[in-house]
Amino acid sequence: MGTLKERAAFIGLRIITYVLVSIVGYIILDIVVRGAGVISWSFLTTYPNPDGTGGIFPAIVGTFYLVMGTILVALPLGMASAVYLTEYAKQGLLTNQIRLAIVTLAGVPSIVFGLFGLGLFVLFLDFGTSVLAGSLTLACMILPTIIVSSEEALRAVPQSLREASLALGATKWETIRKSVLPYAIPGMMTGSILGVGRAAGETAPILLTVAAFFLPQLPRSIFDQAMALPYHLYVLATQFPNAEAVRPTQYGTALVLLLLVLGLNIGAIMVRMHFRKRNRW
Amino acid sequence: MSFRQIQERSVKYVLAGAASTSIVIVALIFLFLFREALPFAKDPGLGALVGSRWMPKSFQGAGYGLLPLITGSALVTVLATLIAIPFGVCGAVYIAEVAGPREREILKPFIELVAAIPSVVLGFFGLIVLAPIIKSAFGLMSGMTALTGAVLLALMAVPTIISISEDAIRSVPRAYKEASLALGANRIQTIFKVVVPAAMSGIIASIMLGMGRVVGETMAVIMVTGNAAKVTLSPFEPVRTMTATIAAEMGEVPFGTAHYRALFWIGIALLIATFFINLVALRVLKSYRRA
Numbered sequence: 001m002g003t004l005k006e007r008a009a010f011i012g013l014r015i016i017t018y019v020l021v022s023i024v025g026y027i028i029l030d031i032v033v034r035g036a037g038v039i040s041w042s043f044l045t046t047y048p049n050p051d052g053t054g055g056i057f058p059a060i061v062g063t064f065y066l067v068m069g070t071i072l073v074a075l076p077l078g079m080a081s082a083v084y085l086t087e088y089a090k091q092g093l094l095t096n097q098i099r100l101a102i103v104t105l106a107g108v109p110s111i112v113f114g115l116f117g118l119g120l121f122v123l124f125l126d127f128g129t130s131v132l133a134g135s136l137t138l139a140c141m142i143l144p145t146i147i148v149s150s151e152e153a154l155r156a157v158p159q160s161l162r163e164a165s166l167a168l169g170a171t172k173w174e175t176i177r178k179s180v181l182p183y184a185i186p187g188m189m190t191g192s193i194l195g196v197g198r199a200a201g202e203t204a205p206i207l208l209t210v211a212a213f214f215l216p217q218l219p220r221s222i223f224d225q226a227m228a229l230p231y232h233l234y235v236l237a238t239q240f241p242n243a244e245a246v247r248p249t250q251y252g253t254a255l256v257l258l259l260l261v262l263g264l265n266i267g268a269i270m271v272r273m274h275f276r277k278r279n280r281w
Numbered sequence: 282m283s284f285r286q287i288q289e290r291s292v293k294y295v296l297a298g299a300a301s302t303s304i305v306i307v308a309l310i311f312l313f314l315f316r317e318a319l320p321f322a323k324d325p326g327l328g329a330l331v332g333s334r335w336m337p338k339s340f341q342g343a344g345y346g347l348l349p350l351i352t353g354s355a356l357v358t359v360l361a362t363l364i365a366i367p368f369g370v371c372g373a374v375y376i377a378e379v380a381g382p383r384e385r386e387i388l389k390p391f392i393e394l395v396a397a398i399p400s401v402v403l404g405f406f407g408l409i410v411l412a413p414i415i416k417s418a419f420g421l422m423s424g425m426t427a428l429t430g431a432v433l434l435a436l437m438a439v440p441t442i443i444s445i446s447e448d449a450i451r452s453v454p455r456a457y458k459e460a461s462l463a464l465g466a467n468r469i470q471t472i473f474k475v476v477v478p479a480a481m482s483g484i485i486a487s488i489m490l491g492m493g494r495v496v497g498e499t500m501a502v503i504m505v506t507g508n509a510a511k512v513t514l515s516p517f518e519p520v521r522t523m524t525a526t527i528a529a530e531m532g533e534v535p536f537g538t539a540h541y542r543a544l545f546w547i548g549i550a551l552l553i554a555t556f557f558i559n560l561v562a563l564r565v566l567k568s569y570r571r572a
Contacts, residue, residue, distance in 0.1 A: 009469045013375040017388070020368045020439065024395050027406050027436075080299030088293055089300070101303040107559035108310065108552060109497025111524045115531075115548040119313035123536070140306050147303070171285055173292045194397075201399025204499040204524070208531055230401045230500075237405045238504060250409070254402050265397040269390060 028258070035255025038248045044256070048227075052236050052246035056253055061218050062131070062226035063200055063260070066210065069135025069222070070142065070199045075192055077139070078146030082188070085147070086154040087176055106144035113141045114208035122209055132222040134210030141205060142195035149191020153184040186275035190268045197264035201257060203230040229257045314552065318545035325539055330546055335510040335521075337530070337540035345543045347550065349510045353427070353520035357502060360431035360516055361438060361495045362488065368435070369442025369491065370477075370484060376443065377450040378472050389447065396440035404504035407433045412505055421517055425507030428516040433501040438491030445490060445566075449483020450476060482565050489562035497555050499524040523547045 046055030081098075089095040117137030127133040157180050165175040211231040219226040233253045240246040321327070325345070332346025376388050411432060412424030419428075453476050461471040477484070507519025508529060521529075527544050534541045 006469045016371040017375040080296050084296035084300040101307045107555050111499040112548045116310045119317045203401045
C-alpha cells in the first residue's frame with residue numbers, strides 16, 4: 001500500500017488514460033450507433049443519387065478494385081524486398097540506401113503521394129485518373145509497411161532452422177523457400193493486412209488519382225475512374241454538410257468504411273496471435 | 282556453372298532488384314514533384330512564394346505567398362502536439378508501469394487500433410460532432426477552427442506516442458528501478474525521477490514521429506479547420522494548412538498554370554519538412570537504442 005500521494009498519482013494517470021480510451025470509444029460508438037440503422041441490403045447494393053442519398057454499391061466495388069490492385073503490386077515487391085534485406089543484404093552502400101529510402105517513404109505525407117501519382121501515373125504515363133493510377137500510388141504508399149513487418153517476421157525465424165537446412169546441402173534459395181518462408185508467411189500476412197487496411201481508408205492520394213464522386217456505372221477497365229468509400233464519405237460530408245437528408249448516408253458510409261478497416265486490423269491481430277501460439281521455438 | 286548456381290544467382294539479383302524499387306520510388310517522387318513545380322521558377326518566379334497573400338485565383342494579381350499556409354500548418358501542428366503530449370506520455374507511463382498485465386494486453390492493442398481509424402472518418406466525426414461542441418464551448422461564430430483540427434490530429438498522434446514511449450519505458454533496465462526503490466524512493470518517485478528520464482530520448486522521438494504524422498495529415502484538417510488562408514496565431518480562427526490547400530485546390534485547377542505549379546511547391550515543402558522531422562526522430566531513437 002503506497003502513501004496517499006502515490007495513490008493519487010496512480011489514479012491521476014489512470015484517469016487520463018481512461019479519458020483517452022473513452023473519447024475513442026465515444027467516436028466509434030457514435031458512428032456505430034448512428035450508422036447501424038442505415039446499413040441494409042439495398043444500401044450496400046444500390047447506386048447513389050446525385051443529391052447524396054441512396055446506396056454506396058459503386059464505392060464499395062471501387063474500393064475493392066483499388067485494394068486488389070494495390071495488393072497485386074505491393075505484396076510481391078514488399079515481400080521480395082524483405083527477403084533480400086534479411087537473407088542476402090550485407091552491410092554496404094546499397095543496403096544503407098535501401099533502408100534510408102524505406103524510412104523516407106514511410107514518412108512521406110499521403111497527399112504528397114497523391115501529387116506524385118498525379119505527376120507520374122496520371123499525367124506522364126497517361127493512365128488518366130483511373131483505378132490503375134490509384135492502385136499504383138497506394139502501392140507505393142504501403143510498401144514500407146509491408147517491407148518492415150515482413151522483415152520482422154523473417155527475423156523471428158530462428159537461425160538454427162537455416163543452419164540445419166544449409167548443413168543438409170540445400171542451397172540458400174532452397175533454404176529460404178522451404179525452411180524460412182513457411183514459418184514467416186503468417187507474420188508477413190499480418191503486416192500486409194495492416195498495409196491494406198491503410199490503403200483502403202486513405203483519401204488524399206485517391207483524391208488526385210482515381211476519384212469520381214458520382215458515377216452511375218462501375219469501372220469496366222483499369223483505365224476507368226472509380227468511386228471509393230473514403231472519397232465518397234468526404235464528398236458527402238463536405239458538399240452537403242447541413243442537409244439532414246444526407247446524414248444517414250454519411251453515417252452509413254462512415255460505418256462501412258470503419259468496419260472494413262478495423263475488421264482488417266483485428267483480423268491481422270488475430271492471425272498474429274494464432275500463429276504466435278503455434279510457433280513456439 | 283550448374284543450373285543450380287545460375288538459379289541461385291538470378292534469384293539474388295531479382296530480389297535485390299525488388300528491394301531497390303524503394304530507392305527508385307523515392308527518386309521518382311522528387312523527380313516528378315520538381316518536374317511539375319520547376320516551370321514556376323521562370324514565371325512568376327520563386328519570389329512569388331514568399332509573402333502572406335495566398336490568392337491564386339484573384340484577377341487583380343494572383344498571390345502565391347505560402348506564409349498563411351505555413352503558419353496554418355504550424356499552428357495546428359503545435360496545438361495538436363501540446364494536446365497529445367500529456368495524453369500520450371501519461372498513457373504510456375500508465376500502460377508500462379501501473380497497469381496490470383491483463384489491462385495492458387487490452388489497452389495497448391486498443392490504442393494502436395485507433396491509429397487505424399481512417400482520417401476521413403475522424404474528420405467526419407469532427408465536422409458533425411466536435412465542431413458544434415467547440416463552437417458552443419468557446420462561444421464562437423463557427424466551430425471550424427484551428428483548435429478543432431488540432432484535437433483530431435492529437436488523437437491521431439497519441440497512438441504513435443504511446444506505442445513508442447511505452448516500448449522505451451519498458452526497456453529501461455530493471456536494475457535502475459530496483460536501485461531507486463532500494464534507496465528508499467517510492468514507486469512514483471522512481472517512475473518520474475528515474476524511469477521516465479532514462480526513457481526520455483525514446484519519448485521525445487515518439488513525440489516527433491507523432492508530429493511528423495500530424496504535419497502531413499490532410500483529410501481530418503481539411504474537413505474541420507474552415508480553410509481560410511490568412512495569417513493567424515489564434516486557435517479559435519479558421520486556418521488553411523498546406524495539405525488541405527493541395528487537396529482542396531488540385532481538383533479544380535487547370536493543369537500547367539502557375540497555380541497548379543505552386544501546389545507542387547507546397548508538396549515539396551511538405552516533403553522536406555516531414556523528411557527532416559522523421560530523420561531527427563529516428564536519429565534520437567537510434568542513439569537511444571544503442572545506449
